[in-house]
Amino acid sequence: MTDIKSLDRDELKEYIISLDEKAFRASQVYDWIHKKLVSDFDEMTNIPKSLIEKLKNDATLNTSKLICEKISQKGDTKKYLFGLSDGNCIESVWMQYRHGNSVCISSQVGCRMGCKFCASTLGGLVRNLTPSEMLEQVYAITRLTGERVSNIVIMGSGEPFDNFETVIRFVRLISDDGGLNISKRNITISTCGIVPGIKKLADLNTGITLAISLHAYNDEKRKEIMPVANAYSIKEILDACRYYFDTTGRRVSFEYSLIAGVNDGEEDARGLVNILKNMSAHVNLIPVNPVKERNYTRSDIKNVLHFQQILEKNGLNATIRREMGKDIEAACGQLRRSYEQNLVDKGDTKG
Numbered sequence: 001m002t003d004i005k006s007l008d009r010d011e012l013k014e015y016i017i018s019l020d021e022k023a024f025r026a027s028q029v030y031d032w033i034h035k036k037l038v039s040d041f042d043e044m045t046n047i048p049k050s051l052i053e054k055l056k057n058d059a060t061l062n063t064s065k066l067i068c069e070k071i072s073q074k075g076d077t078k079k080y081l082f083g084l085s086d087g088n089c090i091e092s093v094w095m096q097y098r099h100g101n102s103v104c105i106s107s108q109v110g111c112r113m114g115c116k117f118c119a120s121t122l123g124g125l126v127r128n129l130t131p132s133e134m135l136e137q138v139y140a141i142t143r144l145t146g147e148r149v150s151n152i153v154i155m156g157s158g159e160p161f162d163n164f165e166t167v168i169r170f171v172r173l174i175s176d177d178g179g180l181n182i183s184k185r186n187i188t189i190s191t192c193g194i195v196p197g198i199k200k201l202a203d204l205n206t207g208i209t210l211a212i213s214l215h216a217y218n219d220e221k222r223k224e225i226m227p228v229a230n231a232y233s234i235k236e237i238l239d240a241c242r243y244y245f246d247t248t249g250r251r252v253s254f255e256y257s258l259i260a261g262v263n264d265g266e267e268d269a270r271g272l273v274n275i276l277k278n279m280s281a282h283v284n285l286i287p288v289n290p291v292k293e294r295n296y297t298r299s300d301i302k303n304v305l306h307f308q309q310i311l312e313k314n315g316l317n318a319t320i321r322r323e324m325g326k327d328i329e330a331a332c333g334q335l336r337r338s339y340e341q342n343l344v345d346k347g348d349t350k351g
């Protein structure tokens with residue numbers, strides 16, 4: 001079956017011509033898929049029945065199946081578990097902010113990076129997602145909420161630079177003006193620090209925001225919680241970030257998940273200031289979401305505020321991630337894991 005939603009406009013045109021159809025049908029079909037976000041070929045009402053039949057026989061829209069939707073008490077965060085055509089499932093989160101709606105999407109089923117505090121990695125990497133499976137997370141959520149998405153963060157399960165080409169194609173399609181036309185400035189890719197990926201993205205000069213999951217100020221400490229630190233040192237990562245900034249003019253964000261007694265001390269804050277002070281950086285502090293299988297706990301709020309103060313006093317811009325959706329297992333990989341362990345009622349559609 002042709003994965004029609006993963007095709008760009010030129011490829012779709014070639015495909016439609018290969019079906020013995022006129023080229024102008026391609027732009028109509030593209031519009032149905034990427035702007036009107038149909039979930040079924042039958043919804044394409046200006047397309048002749050004969051072409052619809054050909055598409056049904058030869059192509060798939062890879063429409064995802066909603067397995068479970070959980071809504072936070074305040075109603076500003078919704079977490080979705082979607083079933084893929086091969087039976088795997090992935091999770092995506094919708095967050096409502098004053099400045100618009102943001103969707104956090106997954107780039108892989110599972111993850112092979114092995115970060116100690118993260119639930120996505122507990123079962124290892126299952127497989128990469130396809131461009132259409134990445135798009136469909138945004139499309140399905142738009143259909144379900146009936147609201148426009150203005151920001152996308154590729155911060156769900158998976159390491160985006162471990163699935164580089166797919167992620168870039170996704171960005172191209174989601175920002176295309178014949179589709180949802182989401183500004184590249186409003187798209188963030190978060191990486192655990194795959195240095196060649198950072199450089200490759202810089203060279204593409206897409207205008208995307210880059211976020212680095214740092215979580216420690218020295219390599220020794222970082223290796224304890226992030227195995228990827230054995231492959232790339234903090235120095236190499238920061239050099240790549242400087243290259244990203246110099247090439248694209250985009251300020252890099254750093255994520256720092258605070259784990260009680262592990263990386264949340266004064267020494268850690270000062271160490272962080274030291275390595276970032278000469279960079280145009282923004283630090284996002286995230287009190288760690290405890291994962292059942294790990295014995296990490298979150299820093300208490302006093303510590304988090306103190307940590308932030310040290311950064312700010314020393315000239316580093318630092319925000320504390322607004323806590324959303326803790327009550328709905330919104331941290332990476334948690335909902336999928338619960339589902340696979342049969343802890344989520346499989347008939348459940350509303351949390």
Ligand code: SAH
Binds near residue numbers: 119159212213290331
């Ligand atoms: N692989 C990418 C993107 C996915 S994780 C990356 O590492 O950046 C998105 C962010 O959430 C990362 O900063 C990750 O370290 C963090 N994260 C994962 N599990 C978490 C948890 N239980 N609590 C707090 N942050 C977590």
